[in-house]
Amino acid sequence: MNTIRTINKMRPVRHVLLIGLLTVLCLTVALAGEKPCEWTGIKKIIAIGDLHGDYENFVEILKGVQLVDDSLHWIGGDIHFVQTGDILDRGPEARKIFDLIMEMEKEAEEAGGMVHMLIGNHEEMNITGIAIDNPRYVTVEQFVSFLPDKFREKKEENFKKEFEKKYKDSSNFALSFETELRKFWADILKKDRRAKSKYISNFNDKYGKWILKHNAVIKINDTIFVHGGINKEYSKKSLEDINTQLRRELEEFRLAIKQGRNLRSQPKIVYDQKGPLWYRDLAQKDEEVFAEEVQIILNNLGAKHMVIAHTPQRGSSRVVSEEFVSRYDESIWIIDTGISEVYGGFLSALIIEEGDIWLWPEGEINEK
Numbered sequence: 001m002n003t004i005r006t007i008n009k010m011r012p013v014r015h016v017l018l019i020g021l022l023t024v025l026c027l028t029v030a031l032a033g034e035k036p037c038e039w040t041g042i043k044k045i046i047a048i049g050d051l052h053g054d055y056e057n058f059v060e061i062l063k064g065v066q067l068v069d070d071s072l073h074w075i076g077g078d079i080h081f082v083q084t085g086d087i088l089d090r091g092p093e094a095r096k097i098f099d100l101i102m103e104m105e106k107e108a109e110e111a112g113g114m115v116h117m118l119i120g121n122h123e124e125m126n127i128t129g130i131a132i133d134n135p136r137y138v139t140v141e142q143f144v145s146f147l148p149d150k151f152r153e154k155k156e157e158n159f160k161k162e163f164e165k166k167y168k169d170s171s172n173f174a175l176s177f178e179t180e181l182r183k184f185w186a187d188i189l190k191k192d193r194r195a196k197s198k199y200i201s202n203f204n205d206k207y208g209k210w211i212l213k214h215n216a217v218i219k220i221n222d223t224i225f226v227h228g229g230i231n232k233e234y235s236k237k238s239l240e241d242i243n244t245q246l247r248r249e250l251e252e253f254r255l256a257i258k259q260g261r262n263l264r265s266q267p268k269i270v271y272d273q274k275g276p277l278w279y280r281d282l283a284q285k286d287e288e289v290f291a292e293e294v295q296i297i298l299n300n301l302g303a304k305h306m307v308i309a310h311t312p313q314r315g316s317s318r319v320v321s322e323e324f325v326s327r328y329d330e331s332i333w334i335i336d337t338g339i340s341e342v343y344g345g346f347l348s349a350l351i352i353e354e355g356d357i358w359l360w361p362e363g364e365i366n367e368k
Contacts, residue, residue: 035213037239042078049334052089054340057341059072074111083116085120087101089142090136138199146203151202224301224303228280229276232297282334294332306333308336
């Protein structure tokens, strides 16, 4: 009896140790085979900022800068294409953007080019599960698109049965159905905790895992690309260390959600307002006051330029020109120009070729 009691007491300890070992193993596997984060000798780079679920505007830019053809196949050759994060939230079609970028990655690599999708704060917030409770972020369409297929189909099947009973004599059946179905999903998004949990877990299983194969900050030639920005403290760290730490923290969030447990350690970069996904000073601080610190940051990084997004830049008119996206004597470029229709639909891309930097459309960024 004493032996049995001793074994039973040990089982919870073994269980905890086993989960801990499995978590470490999963983290190790997830971080294995990491992509490099620095490249040199690249002739041409094209960068696009925050998309926030606007698939159509994204496609229009890709065609405009001749990265894809009308069939959305890669025609960019050896160009390096950078998307600086925030594909998710506010707009409806983030999943379609992710799917397109996945295909572009494969085709670009085959052609000798490369696609760099960086992690933004909205990717982070969906992996960690906090975006779902903010009605300004996750739209009904985005919510439905990332739900598990069987769960969604079952819900819609039950809704359709009830709808047909109620509206079978309606002359505007089709129109009414789409309207009422959206209301149905909007109500679920607002109130149904189980459905929200399904969204988070399914997003993480299918897309979060893929997102975490990417970097948060990269350097191509003499230019740093990052969603929010790099401050003085982070500029003293290596890019490899920043990327590895952020991926490790986000993978821990992803596994904790999957396993229904609390985090095992306190994150250091995730949600850090001065971290690379959230930092805004480079876009907002007075240039005269902050210029010296900006130069220190760039020197620490061994870079001449930094391309950031995250903080929308527009002038007082409906046209955004170079003066609004370039700061500190063209050493900082801010390419969140409100590409999504949610922000006005200002189509833009930054092009860097053999040391020259310019905007597409050339000379100014116009509303679509």
